[in-house]
Amino acid sequence: MKIATWNVNSVRARLEILLNYLKANPLDVIALQELKVVDEQFPYEPFKELGYNVAVNGQKAYNGVAILSKLPFTEIKRDVIESDREKRTIQAEVSGIKILNVYFPHGGLKGEERFFFKLEFYKMLENYIKRNLLEEDKFVLLGDFNVARAEIDVWDPELLRGTIGFMDEERKAIEGIFELGLIDSLRVFHESEKIFTWWDYRASSFRKNEGMRIDYILVSSALKETLKNAFVDLTPRKLQGTSDHTPVIAELT
């Protein structure tokens, strides 16, 4: 089973790129973030034509998440965090695996309201997992975490230290989620490579490879033995008019 996460930064603006990608790259499950569209206006049809079941939790102009799956969903939950009014979570079960897709807040500068909201969001998600998932559950947490975990996950740790996405407070918060026994799939196969998933549109960041690894696929220990590969696909980031993120993919048996 191939599972991917991709912050598409508007599903409608990226429809052509997304469909072409799925035609060329067979994925079983794909988690999308930043749809920027309400459920009613989500482009369901072209995905259905490619054989996908579609579960959407959308919002106008901002946020919005979806899960596409070739296999049928046996359960769909939206807004799994109680105060999630921003449409940032959707969970679906596919073939006995619970898949939780999360678009974490970007946050703000230290001390600002959005900064505290972001830290609270990490804590709420940690609590949700603690309360709702058992150690033996087959579970995948994936999405745009909006934080780089370690120095290896940013292009210039000295320059970026203390900026949004690489503050000590958010790194500590995300570590609380990793410490629930979840496995950072990319690092199982690429232990010490500098690999990024996001590059700012500005300042030719992608050309200079000035990026950050802020998108993750984490798997529960019950899935550890089934993990066969994980990688970042840079190809779609090279296209004109593409998202500022590129997909992360994990392969399970």
Place this chain on the structure above:
DNA sequence: ATGGTAGTGGGACTA
């Protein structure tokens, strides 16, 4: 500390 770009929706906001 600022600016650089992009999407939405037709200005300001988020990222």
